[in-house]
Amino acid sequence: MMKKEELQELFKKYHEGTSTEEEKALLEAWYLQYNERELDITPAKIRAIGSRVFRELPGNHTAFLKIGLSILVAAVTIGMILTVLIKFILPEAGQTSLPYAHDIRPGTNKAILTLSNGHKITLNNAANGQLALQSGIQVIKTANGQITYKIKEGSGTSDPVNANNITTPNGGQWQVTLPDGTKVWLNSASSLTYPASFEMQKTRVVQLTGEAYFEVAKDKLHPFIVKTAIQSVQVLGTHFNINSYSEEPTVRTTLAEGSIKVTNLAGEMKQLVPGKMSVLRNGSLTIADANIEEALAWKNGYFRFNDENIQSIMRK
Numbered sequence: 001m002m003k004k005e006e007l008q009e010l011f012k013k014y015h016e017g018t019s020t021e022e023e024k025a026l027l028e029a030w031y032l033q034y035n036e037r038e039l040d041i042t043p044a045k046i047r048a049i050g051s052r053v054f055r056e057l058p059g060n061h062t063a064f065l066k067i068g069l070s071i072l073v074a075a076v077t078i079g080m081i082l083t084v085l086i087k088f089i090l091p092e093a094g095q096t097s098l099p100y101a102h103d104i105r106p107g108t109n110k111a112i113l114t115l116s117n118g119h120k121i122t123l124n125n126a127a128n129g130q131l132a133l134q135s136g137i138q139v140i141k142t143a144n145g146q147i148t149y150k151i152k153e154g155s156g157t158s159d160p161v162n163a164n165n166i167t168t169p170n171g172g173q174w175q176v177t178l179p180d181g182t183k184v185w186l187n188s189a190s191s192l193t194y195p196a197s198f199e200m201q202k203t204r205v206v207q208l209t210g211e212a213y214f215e216v217a218k219d220k221l222h223p224f225i226v227k228t229a230i231q232s233v234q235v236l237g238t239h240f241n242i243n244s245y246s247e248e249p250t251v252r253t254t255l256a257e258g259s260i261k262v263t264n265l266a267g268e269m270k271q272l273v274p275g276k277m278s279v280l281r282n283g284s285l286t287i288a289d290a291n292i293e294e295a296l297a298w299k300n301g302y303f304r305f306n307d308e309n310i311q312s313i314m315r316k
Contacts, residue, residue: 109145110172111186116162116196123147123166123174137179137196139164149179149196167191168210173298180204181217182224185299189245198222211243213299216258231280235260240272241295251280254295 010026013019113121115132123141131147132139138152147166166186168174174186180198190210198204204224216224218237226233228244231251238258244251253262254277262278263269264285270278277290297303 108172109174111166111168111174113139113147114165114167115139116164124172134164134196139196146175146177148177151197162195163193163207164196165191165193178204178206178217180219180222180224183215185213187211187213187298208242208244210245211241211298213239213241213296215239230265230283231278231285232263233260234263241299243295249281251278252295253278253280254290254292256292256296 010019010023013023109124111123113123113131115121116134119132121131123145126141128141128143130138130140133152136152138150140148140150142148166174166176168186168188168190170189172188176184176186176192178184178194178198179196182204184192184206186192187210190208190212192212193207194205195201202222204219204222205227206225207227209228212226214224214226214235216235216237216239220236224235224237226235226242228242228251229246231244231253233240233242233253235258238260239256240258240260241254241256242251243253253260253272255272255274257274259271259273261269261271262280262285264280264283266283268285270285270287272278272287275290275292276287277295279286279288
């Protein structure tokens with residue numbers, strides 16, 4: 001009887017591809033012996049099933065019969081490997097699935113809020129309610145985990161204050177309602193900088209790195225402007241998505257509702273209508289048809305890929 005330690009070592013070598021031919025033969029012989037006892041499957045039964053299948057094929061198939069039987073035995077052996085590994089090895093270690101060295105967990109709501117005074121708040125760990133008070137502006141974490149801003153009653157001030165910043169790590173995301181009522185969904189590895197109050201400002205300007213979806217509160221007298229490293233987007237009130245990750249070859253701005261103006265660093269401007277997107281590549285700004293579902297998939301908790309290469313898919 002093979003010892004458990006010896007069997008585990010053979011499994012390890014087989015998985016790493018370092019088994020010798022003798023070790024492979026020993027391990028496969030053990031599989032067959034084990035499964036004959038557990039599943040009543042023997043090499044003779046495998047070959048008998050294969051012969052019966054190939055006998056029903058038309059024409060001369062003697063050569064194919066030998067090849068087919070070899071493939072069938074190999075395939076069943078691989079199936080036995082997985083069956084025995086799950087039934088015999090993993091339960092002993094208290095595992096329920098095959099381990100992966102670099103398993104990636106699903107994304108969750110995680111972000112850090114940096115206030116104008118430099119104080120940092122880990123939002124996913126913060127309790128609901130008022131997080132801070134800045135020049136009469138309350139920073140509040142709601143029951144559903146969002147961040148909102150409101151002027152505290154009786155504060156007697158609405159002076160603008162210095163910028164706040166929300167940053168999400170890899171695998172994190174967050175939703176914030178800005179002081180003007182604009183809603184922003186921030187994707188993984190992204191950052192949004194904005195004032196805690198837009199009062200007394202002619203324009204509502206925010207800075208974005210990474211990716212975010214905006215539902216801008218309408219205010220014709222105070223245009224809303226999103227700036228990235230190489231472009232700016234001006235709106236009055238609309239829904240749109242900006243993908244501006246530095247590792248991506250393009251900056252893509254996708255319009256879902258309303259109208260926006262996209263301008264590059266050279267001053268070239270394009271106006272978008274719903275269903276279109278601007279593509280900024282190597283400083284050149286172009287317009288293309290947009291796949292709204294694909295562009296907003298991340299916001300809705302999905303991955304959608306359409307004719308993308310493996311590098312782009314793995315970055316997402």
